[in-house]
Amino acid sequence: MNKYRTHNCNQLRKKDIDKKIILSGWINKKRDHGNLLFVDLRDNYGITQCIIDKDNENFSKLEKTQLETVIKIEGKVVSRSDDTVNKEIETGEIEISIESFEVLGSCNELPMPVFSDQEYAEDIRLKYRFLDLRRKKIHENIILRSKVISFIRDEMIKAEFLEFQTPILTSSSPEGARDFLVPSRLNPGKFYALPQAPQQFKQLIMVSGFDKYFQIAPCFRDEDARADRSPGEFYQLDLEMSFVEQEDVFNVVEKLLVNTFTKFSNKKLMYDKFPKISYVDTMLKYGTDKPDLRNPLIINDITEIFDRDDVTFEIFKKLVKSGSKVRCITTKNTKDKPRSFFDGIDKWAKEQGASGLAYFTLEKDGDLSAKGPIGKFFSKEALIEIMEKTNSAVGDSLFFACGKQNELEKITSQARDKIAKDLNLVDDNTFAFCWIVDYPMFEKDEDTNKIKFSHNPFSMPQGNLTENELKNPLNILAYQYDIVCNGIELSSGAIRNHKPDLMYKLFSIAGYNKKQVDEKFSGMINALSYGAPPHGGIAPGIDRIVMLLANEKNIREVTMFPMNQNAQDLMMSAPSDVDEKQLKELGLSLKTKK
RNA sequence: GGGGGUGUAGCUCAGUUGGUUAGAGCGAUCGCCUGUCACGCGAUAGGUCGAGGGUUCGAGUCCCUUCACUCCCGCCA
Numbered sequence: 001m002n003k004y005r006t007h008n009c010n011q012l013r014k015k016d017i018d019k020k021i022i023l024s025g026w027i028n029k030k031r032d033h034g035n036l037l038f039v040d041l042r043d044n045y046g047i048t049q050c051i052i053d054k055d056n057e058n059f060s061k062l063e064k065t066q067l068e069t070v071i072k073i074e075g076k077v078v079s080r081s082d083d084t085v086n087k088e089i090e091t092g093e094i095e096i097s098i099e100s101f102e103v104l105g106s107c108n109e110l111p112m113p114v115f116s117d118q119e120y121a122e123d124i125r126l127k128y129r130f131l132d133l134r135r136k137k138i139h140e141n142i143i144l145r146s147k148v149i150s151f152i153r154d155e156m157i158k159a160e161f162l163e164f165q166t167p168i169l170t171s172s173s174p175e176g177a178r179d180f181l182v183p184s185r186l187n188p189g190k191f192y193a194l195p196q197a198p199q200q201f202k203q204l205i206m207v208s209g210f211d212k213y214f215q216i217a218p219c220f221r222d223e224d225a226r227a228d229r230s231p232g233e234f235y236q237l238d239l240e241m242s243f244v245e246q247e248d249v250f251n252v253v254e255k256l257l258v259n260t261f262t263k264f265s266n267k268k269l270m271y272d273k274f275p276k277i278s279y280v281d282t283m284l285k286y287g288t289d290k291p292d293l294r295n296p297l298i299i300n301d302i303t304e305i306f307d308r309d310d311v312t313f314e315i316f317k318k319l320v321k322s323g324s325k326v327r328c329i330t331t332k333n334t335k336d337k338p339r340s341f342f343d344g345i346d347k348w349a350k351e352q353g354a355s356g357l358a359y360f361t362l363e364k365d366g367d368l369s370a371k372g373p374i375g376k377f378f379s380k381e382a383l384i385e386i387m388e389k390t391n392s393a394v395g396d397s398l399f400f401a402c403g404k405q406n407e408l409e410k411i412t413s414q415a416r417d418k419i420a421k422d423l424n425l426v427d428d429n430t431f432a433f434c435w436i437v438d439y440p441m442f443e444k445d446e447d448t449n450k451i452k453f454s455h456n457p458f459s460m461p462q463g464n465l466t467e468n469e470l471k472n473p474l475n476i477l478a479y480q481y482d483i484v485c486n487g488i489e490l491s492s493g494a495i496r497n498h499k500p501d502l503m504y505k506l507f508s509i510a511g512y513n514k515k516q517v518d519e520k521f522s523g524m525i526n527a528l529s530y531g532a533p534p535h536g537g538i539a540p541g542i543d544r545i546v547m548l549l550a551n552e553k554n555i556r557e558v559t560m561f562p563m564n565q566n567a568q569d570l571m572m573s574a575p576s577d578v579d580e581k582q583l584k585e586l587g588l589s590l591k592t593k594k
Numbered sequence: 595g596g597g598g599g600u601g602u603a604g605c606u607c608a609g610u611u612g613g614u615u616a617g618a619g620c621g622a623u624c625g626c627c628u629g630u631c632a633c634g635c636g637a638u639a640g641g642u643c644g645a646g647g648g649u650u651c652g653a654g655u656c657c658c659u660u661c662a663c664u665c666c667c668g669c670c671a
Contacts, residue, residue: 036628086631109622111604118606123663176671223670455671
C-alpha cells in the first residue's frame, strides 16, 4: 500500500462508508467552530471534507495549520446527515472523520489566496505561478489544454500522419519575424536561431518522401506581445502533406477542427463547412483578413455616390476627387435608437484617431429622406442608389467613413466590432470559422516603396505566370490561406512552391538575386532540385485553439508558465545576466553594462 | 518606438472640493463558538498611498518627471 494515500480527494462515495482510508492533499479551506473543525482537503482530482473535534489529540495542531499546507490524513469514511450533504462537490455525501494527520509540506503565509474567485494582478500571479496554477479555473484550463493536444495527436495519427521532431537550433532567416539568436561556442562569432516555425524542415520532410507529417511544434518569434500572442514562444499543430491541392488540406483541417471543437465545447458551430472568402472580399466586406463572422454587419463601398451632382456633401466629394474612398456600415432598424447611440460611435471613432463617423437614418414620412447631421446633402434619388448598393431599407442607419483605402479598412473594421458590441449583435455562444483564400503573393512596402513577399516566400503562386503577368507582381495571387474563428487568426498555410526556377523568379521580384537565395535558403533550394513532390500544409495555433475552447480572452490563461508582456519570466527570472566567463567562451562582449 | 488604463495593508478594493490620527472585506496573530461548506462573533498587528521633484499654510488627492504591470498601434513571412 502506498504510504501517502489509499484514495484521491475525489474518489470516496457512500459505498465507502466505514472504510479506513488515507488521503493526502492541500488544505483548501478550514472552518473552525472552536470545538469542531472542518478541513477541505484538495488535490488534482477534487475536494473531500474532513472533520476533527476537540477530543482528538491532533485537534489544536491541525487548527493552527496554514491553508495550502500539504497534509496526510488517516481516518474513517463517515456518512453525512441529509441536511449536511454538499451537492456542490462529488464527495459531498460523505466526509472523513480524522484520526491522525501529518504535515508533508508546510506553507508560508500566502502572497495570494488560492481558494478564491477574485482576480489578481498578473505580476503576482506570474511570480507565484505554482500557486496560481492550483486555482480551479486555470488548473482546469491547463488540463483542457493537455486533453486537446492528446485528442489532436490521436486524430492526426488516425489520419495516417507521422509525428517527427525538427531542430530547435537552426539558422536565422531573413524573412519574417525577428529571430531569437543563440551564439555558437564551437563556431565563434556565428549564431543559431530558434525556429519561427519548422517551415523549411517540414518541406524537407516532404522532399524526403514521408508523405504526411505533423508535430505539436514550439515556435519562437522575438516580437511584441498581445493578449492573444505570447511573447517569445508558442505552439502550432504543424502539418504538411505531399501530392495535395489546397482543397485536400482544407478537408483534413476542417474535419479536425470540427471534431475538436464539438468534443471540447458546447458552443454551436455556425458553419460545419467553413465558408471561403477571398482576401479582396474580406478586406472590403469586413475591413480585415480576420473577420468575426458572428457579427452580421457588412461594409459597403459607395465612393461612386459622391460623383453625383445631387449629392452635396462637399467634404467627402473633395476627398473622393483626390483619391479617397467612402465606405459605410448599415445597421438594421435603428431609427428609434437615441441620439446618444449615434454620437457615441462618432465620438469613439474620433478617439481611434479617425476624423469621426458621419451617419444618417433612412426614413419615410411621406417622402424618402435621410435624418441626421449629413442627411440633407443627399437627394431622394441618391438615397435610392445607396439603398440598392448597401442592401438597406427604411428604418436602417448608415455610418460613413472617408479616407485612403488602408485607413478606411482599419477604421471600418474597428467600427464594425464597436457597433455590433453596442447593439449586442454577436452571439457569444457560437464559433464561426472561415477560410481566407487567394492572398496576394506580393505587396508594396509602405516605407521603402519596394515589392516584398506579403506572406510566405515559399508559397505557390496561382496561374501559369507568363512573363507578362510577372511584370505586374502585385496582381499575382498565391495558394495561401488562413483559418479564422471569431475574429482570431487560428492558422496560416499554403501550397508550397516546389519548383526552383519559379522560386528564383519570385525571389528576384522581391529583390533577392540567385546567389542570395542560394545562400539564405541553401537547404531548401538545393533539396527542391532533387525531385521534390508538390506539397502543402498549414499550422493551426494550439494556444489560440485552447483559448477559444476555454472561453478565455488572454493566452496566458491557457499557458502554464507564460512570460509577461516584456518577455520576462518573473518566476524563473529570465532573461538573466550571465557570467563573464560564459560570454568569453562564446566570444561575446557586452556593449551595455549596468 | 508611440498611445490609453492601472498602481493605497500580504490579497481585493474604498478614500468626496486639497483639510484632523488614511478605511473596509479577505488573509495573519490571539480569544470565544460541536454541523460548517465564502461558518459566525470579538480583539490585535499590519501602510515609503509605486518612486522622485514641484505647487500650497496643508497633497493619497493638483502639476512635472520616472518606474512597474496591462490593453492597443507599430511589429508578428
